[in-house]
Amino acid sequence: MERSGMGDELNYVPTDRATLQTKVKENIFAIGDATNIPASKAGSVAHFEGEILLENILRYIKGEALKEEFDGHANCFIETGHGKALLIDFNYTHEPVTGTFPFPGVGPLSLLKESRMNHMGKMAFKWIYWNMLITGRHLPFVSAQMTEAGKVFDE
Ligand SMILES: Cc1cc2nc3c(=O)[nH]c(=O)nc-3n(C[C@H](O)[C@H](O)[C@H](O)COP(=O)(O)OP(=O)(O)OC[C@H]3O[C@@H](n4cnc5c(N)ncnc54)[C@H](O)[C@@H]3O)c2cc1C
Numbered sequence: 001m002e003r004s005g006m007g008d009e010l011n012y013v014p015t016d017r018a019t020l021q022t023k024v025k026e027n028i029f030a031i032g033d034a035t036n037i038p039a040s041k042a043g044s045v046a047h048f049e050g051e052i053l054l055e056n057i058l059r060y061i062k063g064e065a066l067k068e069e070f071d072g073h074a075n076c077f078i079e080t081g082h083g084k085a086l087l088i089d090f091n092y093t094h095e096p097v098t099g100t101f102p103f104p105g106v107g108p109l110s111l112l113k114e115s116r117m118n119h120m121g122k123m124a125f126k127w128i129y130w131n132m133l134i135t136g137r138h139l140p141f142v143s144a145q146m147t148e149a150g151k152v153f154d155e
Contacts (some may be wrong), residue, residue: 012036015136017092018068020053027060029053039072045132048073048144073146075101077122081118085118087111091146097153102141111151 006013006024015035031049033041033075052070059066072092076106079085087109088096100107101149109121132139 008036010036017072018070019056019066020049020070021056021060021066029057029060037070037072039070040074042074042103044075045073045146048075051144061075069145071145073144075142077118077125078144079119079122082112083119084116085122086114087118087121089146089151095155097151099151101150106150142148 003011004013006022006028008014013034013036015021015037016023017037017039019108020029020031020035022030031047031053035049039045047143049070052067055069056066059071074091075087075089076114077085077087087101089101089111090096096112098113099111101109101111108117109115110118128139
């Protein structure tokens, strides 16, 4: 397969971690597994990056200042077996936090803690993925940037 020549020594595209503008050409922006930013190579990261990428491409075309807003946010279920799962939420500056999601103090999902409810959440996400995410609808209670409500942050 022919390569673009945009990759670094590991073949990741050098990219600004906050604006998602590449450092190779100012009119090229990058998201997902292709970038060299210090975020997880995960579907949720590519999804959250997409919101900032779209905004910044439109700003670039209009000659406006880019938003330096991507914070490395990742939010992922991890199946742990026996009908349970973990839910992890983190960004560039915070290791996976504890707390509740999406409702502060209520949940029903618990962060960084194995539970049956998290597994149910993962199963429900299958429907949400195919019927909302892929169709481009906004997901309620989930934001591109990591929110602090209901989460415990160690200093
Ligand atoms: C086995 C596995 C399990 C995973 N499980 C999870 C999970 O549970 N949760 C999670 O959040 N993430 C998971 N991931 C990671 C997630 O799939 C990736 O982070 C995400 O798909 C990255 O999206 P992307 O659009 O950057 O790249 P991709 O989804 O890889 O899309 C890149 C596309 O570009 C195409 N392409 C490549 N080269 C060219 C070319 N030269 N010309 C044209 N097209 C080209 C490819 O065919 C592909 O369709 C998993 C990954 C793997 C491999």
